[in-house]
Amino acid sequence: MTTVLDLTAIDPRRRDLVGGKAAGLAALIGLGERVPDGFCVTTWAHRDGEVPEREVLAAYARLGGGPVAVRSSATAEDLPDASFAGQQDTFLGVSGAEDLLKAVRACRDSLHSDRATAYREAAGIAHGDAHMAVVVQRMVDAEVAGVLFTANPLTGTRGQSVVDAAPGPGTAVVDGTTTADHYVLDDTPPTGHGCLTPARLAELRETGERLRDALGAEQDIEWAYDRDGTLWLLQARPITTLFPLPAPSTHPGTRLYVEFGHVQGMLRPATPMGMATLKNILAGMLAAFGLTAPVVDIGGRLYGDLTDAMRDPAMRRRLVGLMAVDFGPRAQAVVEHMLDDPRFAPLSATRRRGAAALAAGPRAAAGILGALARPAAARTRVFDELERLRREPVTDPPTTAELLDLVAEDSSRVDPIVWPVVSGLVASAALTPLLKGIATDEEIATVLSGMPHNVTLQMDLALWEVARAAAPHRDLLIDTPPHELAAAHLAGGLPDLGLDAFLDRYGVRSAAEVDVGVPRWSEDPAPVFAALAGYLRVTDPGQAPDRRFHRAAARAEAMLAELSERARRARPVRGRIAAFFLRRARELAGLREA
Template sequence: MEKGTEEVAGVNVLQLTEIIGSAQRDLVGGKAAGLAGLIRLGERVPDGFCVTTEAYGGGEVPRAQVLAAYERLGGGPVAVRSSATAEDLPYASFAGQQDTYLGVTGGQALIEAVEACWASLHTERARAYRQAHGIPHDRVRMAVVVQRMVDAETAGVLFTADPLTGRRGVCVVDAAPGLGTTVVDGAAAVDHYVLDGTEGEGAEGGCLTPARLKELRTTGERIRDLLEAEEPGPVQEQDIEWAYDRDGRLWLLQARPITTLFPAPPPSGKPGARLYVEFGHVQGMLRPATPMGMSTLKSMLAGMLAAFGLTVEIVDIGGRLYGDLTDALRDPSTRQRLVGLMAVDFGPRAQKAVEHLLDDPRFAPMKAPRKRSAAALRTGPKAAVGILGALARPERARARVFGEIERLREEPVTDPATTAELLDLVERDAESSTLADAIVWPVVSGLAVSAALPPLLKGVADEDEIRTVLGGMPYNVTIEMDLALWGVARRAEPYRAMLLSTPPPDLAAAQLAGELPDFGMDAFLRAYGVRSAAEIDVGVARWAEDPAPVFAALANCLRVADPEQAPDRRFERAAERAEAMAAELTGRARREQALRGRLAGFFLRRSRELSGLREAGKFAGLYALRDRRRRLLLIGAQLHARGLLTTADDVMFLDLPELRTVAETGADLRATVAARRTEYERELRRRTVPVALLSDGTDVETLLPAPPSDSRTLTGMGAASGRVPGRARVVLDPSGATLEPGDILVAPTTDPGWTPLFLTAGGLVTETGAVMAHGPTVAREYGIPAVICVPAATERIRDGQLITVDGATGTVTLDS
């Protein structure tokens, strides 16, 4: 029978061979647990012991026990290394955040090194790293690993996948003569090898021979595969520290997951390389979807694409929606158009990534039989009638759109009583999630006329002038929502002190309990309670369930003191500039050619009359998601009452077939739910998401030439005209965010759930997006300068830093 952690409670020192592995992480920390795992796999690891977290909790080094263990090692030089409980985690390595001491000799020096490792847990850099990864300081404890030093001839680091590009199937080795400290501290140049399994790998004159490189590659792959077999789940590529001694023996000094890798695409079963482009950021969502949300989104998106005669395989990678666009990239008739589509619908980052692959021989043009689906044949005539009808009579088209939204809002719905009936209804709705033609074609018409403006006005207007025309756009449901919240703020002035001094979660609880005075919040939530950040995920709570983000935005509105900075005035000014610019551009086109002038005038008018509808389609779809979410939670409550789920919202971490299995057979999937919650929370911490991935895990953007370096100027893409200085407010989650009037919102991305923050923002900077995506569209309509697709903006811009956003040049200047 294996020893459990409870059998060694109170133990201050353990030999590495006594540690059971990950089961004792809380006692020995991540590094010691990893070393014990290597020993258990039969790998060669220097002998040593661990001063446990029990000793750390005592506050004093257990001198006698440590010195006795040191004597058992034979004395001499040892390596003393931190092994905190929050270290070598799957999502945070803590590499270099706590201290290591090499060549420690003698009992007193050893005791002092252990104390120094303990102290390193509380350095400013370690605390900042924990805070960035959401790890509470008071829950971390420190163990210390002591190992016999290896008399290293050569040492370094081995990665079983490329940590820079994400490419699987290769191993990357950095090596240097001696102890290898220059490899991990970056103090000097090292020998760098990328091993893909070809014969004779290794540069002449390097410190590693081809034979040693082959041994390292084989060792890394063996360890990765053994650990995968031991702990089933996604493959955990490994970061392994190693050393060759002067007798040519390979020693392993550490193994931990490569924490920076984005998950690789699942096997497609198709030959050749595949290209996957991320779809979620078009909707302003980079956070992962819950499993139920992903299941719902895949069926909805597949149905929507099928209505247009398109077939795109939708793949879940790291909880994000990716589309397999390989066939379109290889098709000679569509590959160039695909680049243009990326620019309009997916943004410049995706465009550059796809454009780069045009010259990649793996994606060379390939003839394939072209088939037009029956759906495409049916859709063509409907599309023509719908689009031409909207262009001919825009006011009628708008009336149909908003009439349909009102019908969805007011439509009476009933919920069956039994779990089986609820499941049947949810599954049936999931299969028939399509928007009515009354909404689809007016929305498509608005998108089409906006897309037609740049080619129509080529040589007459520049991009910034066209963006000005698209500002202050009427008939936008998201703008109407934001201005409705501004109206609530005006009516809430008598309660200003209370609303500014009470935390949003407390206000939300009071609102739901009916304890707040009536200043319009009830009506606002009746109209817009179906919304939230990441609202396309059915697993996310709506504002009607948790209005805390709305109260946070309301507080921001109450801080606006300058009448000219009021959101309604800013929207009016943007509309006035747009109308004046539309008239100016029409005149310019007419002076060049009368027919061109008439066409320009028509399309500019229609853009003002129809483009604002682009938000209506998504908004209308939220009512079906609201009903689906409510029914899923009812099912969850019933299964929880039967003891089959721990909480009602556990349903969001299953898919529909699994949910039916639980309901009908009583299967216990609580362990599956717990594992998925852990993975979901891990992915929530991820700061960057690749816009384009290859099937081997390569992030395509890492293959592009590096842009010119400028420490003060960040370059993206202008999405809303204007130039404004302000103080950066870096926001990763809109709930509870505070923006003083004029602050520049810096975010990974934005969707309609973020837009209440625009009511006080002076400008917008995002890391991803497209010109016609939700955030930039709303920014234009408020007249807020916006720059999108600024790589790593939330990391390169400090919160509170003074910056200047220039929507015309697509740049962000760091003022200090």
């Protein structure tokens, strides 16, 4: 049973024995880096309860006595996804046997401090899985000290290193009690100011890059320069706050990724089933536009790799317009700006690949033009197909793999719905350029409000009718938390509120519903009860959802007529085209919610 180990004798893999900080220091020593001499009071000693005083003082004597740093080294510390930075105690400049033993005990006790306990709970780490070791190292008489991040922790930029430094031992930099000198380093020669010279900044950057490459991850490094100008490394741990990089591409050069999930209200990472199905659906829809844009999982979120489309002479300008359809003017402006970036210059080889991708173009054109020509027929096809899918019997597959196959197969059957929906998006996106100088953004937005043929608006109005019928139970629905109402409803413990028919129709829906792996309202109706409570708080008849919808629809129709007339007067030919797209936007854009 080992209770005290010299740092040079530690196996970096024995985090269970020496904790995260000591394991990290042992790894630095193994790489040949300059680390202050010291020893570790292991977790075995912590499990035995008492501090092994004789062994600790013998190790302290081998260091030659004098001032030392006493630092916590918990087993749940300096993990790739949880740093525990500042959560447990450190004592600097400790001298003498009595003060050393007191500091070791205080470090061990800090494992159970309120802040460390709360951090473990937030990180999902069981308290029983955490044990404490203690590192004791010779103090560095620091002229200047601080922290080095091998990637910019604020922007996530991997090509930058960030240094914060201050004169003295560096504790004020780590705990944030002083205004440190701040440096952002990139490939340009560093400019010295404050407490660090250009030579020391260059040395720090080089050291960080060396450690990052050797340890296989971006690093958060504590360091100090002593009075002789020697650089000492006091700690290195992975940076835990960086958003993950995409998997390495098989193609060389810089890649351009656009996140898709937020467009559909996916504010959290996708579930595994949602990720699997959405990859297939989005890849198919992008291919229909002639885009070869692989859909990839980065940090549990959906990204499209638009690099090949950006480098395709036939697609790059078209891509700018497509961004406006769903991503809005900011994303459109960014992509347009990137057209001038030499890293995304058009390639002739990409043109041949793009021509193959555009093979789906005629089908897309036929679907969109057909819907624009006959919007009523297009709407009928959409809702007939939805009803057919709704009524089609589904047999529960016996295995998860077969369920995934079924969902993937069904996701390929949405083609009859896609083109009428896309035609509405195209008509809406066409309004801003067609009405430039004629209508404001607010006027165009008015035309697109109170939209007919919108299943979500129809659902909201249906829930309003449920709320009106449930008025006798108003106090129950307002005063009871939604999750309690949901549990009572599923258990059959609520009075008849008329909610069953609503859930029969709309229970397949949910927030972020495009992710098929999230719970549906039929499984967890708490959000429905929250919405009901909100409706029941409406006391002004003029604010009733049905009246607000009808007012918005009336304003939209009036604005449509006004803009159509205004556009014809300003530009007769273009004005007639604008009037056509204004009307088609009203007739088709609501299908998006299908």
